[in-house]
Amino acid sequence: MRRIDEESLEELIVDQMVSDSGHPEWIEGAPTDYNASYALDLTYLVAFIAATQPTLVEPLSLAADTPIRHKFLARLQGEITKRGVVHLLRNGVQHGPHHVDLYYPTPTTGNTKAAKLFDKNRFVITRQVHYSVSDADKSIDLVAMLNGLPIFTFELKNNITKQTYEDAVQQYQRDRDPREPLFAFARCIAHFALDDQQVRFCTHLNGTSSWFLPFDQGYQDGAGNPPNPDGVKTDYLWRRVLEPASLAGIVENYAQVVETKKPGTTRKTRSAIFPRYHQLDVVRRLLADVAEHGAGRRYLIQHSAGSGKSNSIAWLTHQLTEITHQGMIAFDSIIVVTDRIVLDDQLEKTIKSFLQVGSTMKHAERAGDLRRAITGGKKIIVTTVQKFPHILDDIGSEHGDRRFAIIIDEAHSSQGSKTAAAMSLALSGAAAADDAEETVEDRINRIIEGKKMLPNASYFAFTATPKNKTLELFGEPFPKPDGETGFRPFHSYTMKQAIQEGFIVDVLANYTPVSSYYKLMKTVEDDPEFDAKRASKKLRAYVEGNEHAIAQKAEIIVDHFLGQVIAKRKIGGRARAMVVTSSVPRCIEYFHAIRSALAARKSPYDAIVAFSEDRDYKGVQVNETTLNGFPPRAIADRIKEDPYRILVCANKFQTGYDEPLLHTMYVDKPLSGVLAVQTLSRLNRAHPAKRDAFVLDFANKAEQIEASFADYYRTTMLSEATDPNKLHDLVNDLDGFAVYTPEQIDEFVALYLRDAPIDQLHMLLDHSVAEYLELPDEDDQVRFKGDAKAFLRTYNFLSTVLPYGSPAWEKRAIFLDHLVEKLPAPKETDLSAGILENIDMESYRAEKQAAMRIVLDDDEGELAPVPAAAGGHRADPEIERLSAILTTFNDLFGNIEWNDADRVQRYIAEEIPRKVAEDEAYRNAQRNNDPANARIESDRALADVMLGLVADQTQLFKEFSDNESFKKWLAETIFKATYQKGA
Numbered sequence: 014m015r016r017i018d019e020e021s022l023e024e025l026i027v028d029q030m031v032s033d034s035g036h037p038e039w040i041e042g043a044p045t046d047y048n049a050s051y052a053l054d055l056t057y058l059v060a061f062i063a064a065t066q067p068t069l070v071e072p073l074s075l076a077a078d079t080p081i082r083h084k085f086l087a088r089l090q091g092e093i094t095k096r097g098v099v100h101l102l103r104n105g106v107q108h109g110p111h112h113v114d115l116y117y118p119t120p121t122t123g124n125t126k127a128a129k130l131f132d133k134n135r136f137v138i139t140r141q142v143h144y145s146v147s148d149a150d151k152s153i154d155l156v157a158m159l160n161g162l163p164i165f166t167f168e169l170k171n172n173i174t175k176q177t178y179e180d181a182v183q184q185y186q187r188d189r190d191p192r193e194p195l196f197a198f199a200r201c202i203a204h205f206a207l208d209d210q211q212v213r214f215c216t217h218l219n220g221t222s223s224w225f226l227p228f229d230q231g232y233q234d235g236a237g238n239p240p241n242p243d244g245v246k247t248d249y250l251w252r253r254v255l256e257p258a259s260l261a262g263i264v265e266n267y268a269q270v271v272e273t274k275k276p277g278t279t280r281k282t283r284s285a286i287f288p289r290y291h292q293l294d295v296v297r298r299l300l301a302d303v304a305e306h307g308a309g310r311r312y313l314i315q316h317s318a319g320s321g322k323s324n325s326i327a328w329l330t331h332q333l334t335e336i337t338h339q340g341m342i343a344f345d346s347i348i349v350v351t352d353r354i355v356l357d358d359q360l361e362k363t364i365k366s367f368l369q370v371g372s373t374m375k376h377a378e379r380a381g382d383l384r385r386a387i388t389g390g391k392k393i394i395v396t397t398v399q400k401f402p403h404i405l406d407d408i409g410s411e412h413g414d415r416r417f418a419i420i421i422d423e424a425h426s427s428q429g430s431k432t433a434a435a436m437s438l439a440l441s442g443a444a445a446a447d448d449a450e451e452t453v454e455d456r457i458n459r460i461i462e463g464k465k466m467l468p469n470a471s472y473f474a475f476t477a478t479p480k481n482k483t484l485e486l487f488g489e490p491f492p493k494p495d496g497e498t499g500f501r502p503f504h505s506y507t508m509k510q511a512i513q514e515g516f517i518v519d520v521l522a523n524y525t526p527v528s529s530y531y532k533l534m535k536t537v538e539d540d541p542e543f544d545a546k547r548a549s550k551k552l553r554a555y556v557e558g559n560e561h562a563i564a565q566k567a568e569i570i571v572d573h574f575l576g577q578v579i580a581k582r583k584i585g586g587r588a589r590a591m592v593v594t595s596s597v598p599r600c601i602e603y604f605h606a607i608r609s610a611l612a613a614r615k616s617p618y619d620a621i622v623a624f625s626e627d628r629d630y631k632g633v634q635v636n637e638t639t640l641n642g643f644p645p646r647a648i649a650d651r652i653k654e655d656p657y658r659i660l661v662c663a664n665k666f667q668t669g670y671d672e673p674l675l676h677t678m679y680v681d682k683p684l685s686g687v688l689a690v691q692t693l694s695r696l697n698r699a700h701p702a703k704r705d706a707f708v709l710d711f712a713n714k715a716e717q718i719e720a721s722f723a724d725y726y727r728t729t730m731l732s733e734a735t736d737p738n739k740l741h742d743l744v745n746d747l748d749g750f751a752v753y754t755p756e757q758i759d760e761f762v763a764l765y766l767r768d769a770p771i772d773q774l775h776m777l778l779d780h781s782v783a784e785y786l787e788l789p790d791e792d793d794q795v796r797f798k799g800d801a802k803a804f805l806r807t808y809n810f811l812s813t814v815l816p817y818g819s820p821a822w823e824k825r826a827i828f829l830d831h832l833v834e835k836l837p838a839p840k841e842t843d844l845s846a847g848i849l850e851n852i853d854m855e856s857y858r859a860e861k862q863a864a865m866r867i868v869l870d871d872d873e874g875e876l877a878p879v880p881a882a883a884g885g886h887r888a889d890p891e892i893e894r895l896s897a898i899l900t901t902f903n904d905l906f907g908n909i910e911w912n913d914a915d916r917v918q919r920y921i922a923e924e925i926p927r928k929v930a931e932d933e934a935y936r937n938a939q940r941n942n943d944p945a946n947a948r949i950e951s952d953r954a955l956a957d958v959m960l961g962l963v964a965d966q967t968q969l970f971k972e973f974s975d976n977e978s979f980k981k982w983l984a985e986t987i988f989k990a991t992y993q994k995g996a
Contacts, residue, residue, distance in 0.1 A: 316506040617656055
């Protein structure tokens with residue numbers, strides 16, 4: 014009978030690797046052949062050299078243990094330490110007068126000599142390798158070696174024995190000394206920690222700082238692996254990824270050590286690159302499709318932020334230069350289109366590191382560069398989106414007999430100037446959009462629309478947030494059940510998976526919209542007439558842009574940043590914040606107001622402002638340099654250095670800015686669609702000390718943000734605490750699990766408040782823990798713990814803003830706050846960070862509408878097609894006199910002494926109409942174009958909504974119930990505000 018411990022998994026892996034192999038094949042090695050001092054299998058190293066380079070055996074004394082052989086082995090070890098094992102496998106080693114090849118690469122089709130040499134490579138998998146120079150008893154589960162040189166190590170665990178890959182990770186972090194030769198940097202390509210469910214890998218072991226990344230296939234657009242009908246979930250690693258031909262491709266085309274230099278210094282750091290599963294998968298699928306179909310196809314790759322897109326593009330670019338179709342090179346040139354004026358350093362270096370001839374890569378920066386690059390035989394040409402129209406012109410008109418791959422890097426509106434956008438638009442011949450916030454992705458789409466898609470070019474479009482036009486231009490068509498044709502990405506790595514795998518932070522986990530209130534007065538003798546709707550928008554814009562209002566909001570921002578971000582040492586005390594503003598004048602006002610607020614508190618921190626072009630501010634020409642004291646190009650680096658902590662922006666850094674230290678965003682700009690996703694996603698970059706992110710939004714509603722993110726996450730569900738009734742619901746749900754009794758809560762709280770001995774408190778909590786563990790299934794545990802945390806988050810917020818208190822809620826909060834800490838965490842429990850403490854905004858008459866966690870879950874997002882008809886229509890103006898617009902409410906009900914008039918007005922103007930409009934029966938009556946029945950349903954829905962306000966808007970409910978004139982006026986007002994014929 015086969016065992017089910019980790020040793021059995023070890024046996025399974027080795028058995029399957031050896032039996033599944035083709036030519037060359039995996040061979041099981043002997044642990045006694047491993048030399049710990051030189052960190053290699055001497056038997057297979059000597060055998061490879063003897064079989065492929067027999068003339069070197071004698072001069073290197075490979076057959077005998079002599080000083081000459083030790084000198085060669087020392088040279089080999091030194092070069093691996095200096096350059097990494099991948100470099101030596103690709104390039105061999107020079108030792109005195111001798112060049113020693115250590116690996117023979119994958120042969121091209123028809124090259125029989127190269128094929129024979131490739132077959133002589135030794136792929137060796139060895140169990141229980143005793144790796145330590147100083148402690149012979151220490152061993153590691155598996156080591157994979159290529160021609161005697163270790164390339165991968167493996168620590169294995171088995172879920173059946175209650176150990177997981179996490180235990181393997183900890184084993185690497187705590188027990189595998191990086192000073193041992195086998196675990197030194199770049200000595201191996203990667204180190205795998207895995208079990209029968211999931212896989213993690215690390216390229217640089219560094220004790221407890223070792224960073225292990227997921228190497229999972231993904232499941233249902235999220236993390237993990239799908240069930241495997243033919244074996245364990247993780248066998249794709251050793252049966253497919255590490256299959257000899259596949260592994261050879263990784264060694265030759267993916268694994269790499271790169272050097273980076275910190276700007277302004279001579280210091281260089283080295284890092285090892287190894288593809289994550291989705292990166293390897295997308296590049297290989299694209300290459301396979303090109304090999305089958307050749308040039309002339311379009312590919313949309315939807316990869317979320319955190320996907321490692323730069324490396325994916327680099328790996329694809331390099332390999333597209335060599336891919337063949339029907340025995341011929343598929344593309345004459347590869348053109349990389351980026352929105353960056355200078356290609357990202359890592360992308361460029363990674364591409365160049367794979368190229369054997371430096372002259373094969375060229376930047377096309379000026380007119381004519383592209384033509385000269387193509388005629389000069391440049392295989393890779395890098396250009397910017399501003400030059401893209403010229404590329405299409407040149408390729409289409411002068412190089413129709415050549416084949417091209419056009420790789421389009423994700424575009425970002427904030428990185429390009431409006432002048433460049435206008436130039437691209439003019440050259441494209443396409444009509445301009447009305448949206449001033451048009452992204453570079455929009456510009457690319459319109460440029461391509463203005464020209465025919467070139468039949469001699471393949472397009473590879475990378476984006477995290479494809480719009481409907483992007484999907485139709487580059488996506489894969491597929492038939493839908495209704496007979497229509499849909500479009501989908503060729504490959505995707507979702508935001509959901511990136512969040513679950515920890516590559517990005519969930520920016521919607523702590524989202525707080527804010528409403529502001531104000532009162533205006535008429536200052537003219539006349540009483541002119543205006544369009545009420547447009548007047549209302551202009552009045553709000555006036556108020557929100559008013560210097561006094563901005564000063565008040567700046568106070569809120571600074572109070573929150575110092576009290577909730579700095580004081581709580583977010584990101585280890587290094588957190589930064591961004592203020593997103595709607596215009597340059599407002600941006601400059603915010604910058605000065607925030608600086609003043611920081612100075613008033615004697616804060617050591619400062620702000621930086623970012624906007625384009627010179628501007629007039631109170632009669633003085635200002636720009637980024639005059640206000641900041643340093644040039645614009647230094648902003649991205651300076652914000653990472655103290656004293657600078659807050660970046661105030663207008664249309665810059667809003668997209669395409671990747672800064673892991675960015676933790677909090679203050680939004681005072683209307684956002685929707687892709688721009689909302691891209692803007693808030695500035696917060697999502699991961700950092701080892703980053704546990705959460707926070708958004709405080711002065712300008713948008715949660716529903717707008719939810720709708721914007723829904724299409725780019727795959728699945729959407731909104732979970733929020735918007736009113737106290739949610740707490741009632743949570744209490745009922747929690748009580749229903751019978752984990753505790755009201756008496757136990759009362760007893761615990763009484764003991765807690767009397768400072769009773771801790772053992773008495775634990776005794777009471779342990780009773781509830783026992784009941785929790787006895788719940789029928791794990792899903793119930795997940796729900797109970799999730800509801801308890803939701804109650805705590807919601808109550809902790811509402812307790813500071815509600816006009817009344819609830820002793821029962823407070824007692825539950827005390828009890829649950831202690832109980833949750835003792836509850837074992839079910840595997841699927843959502844452990845994301847809770848909602849931050851409430852911010853006091855009464856000084857500005859600003860009030861949180863809701864503190865919430867927007868949860869995007871399991872339904873595929875689907876965009877509507879590009880509208881075929883003219884977009885939009887002019888709304889009929891609702892003409893009212895200025896005095897009426899400002900005073901209707903006060904004129905009618907000024908005799909009522911409202912406890913909070915502003916709050917009441919908000920409910921009447923926003924909350925009540927919204928809830929009535931959502932009533933399904935009322936909506937059906939509107940669709941049937943039946944005004945009489947619609948009015949009946951509106952009044953009924955209004956009564957239901959008002960009944961729901963009895964708890965937290967008692968006075969408003971009482972006036973509606975007792976004051977007939979108020980009730981009649983409110984019913985008429987709500988119906989006018991919500992009725993839409995045929996809606």
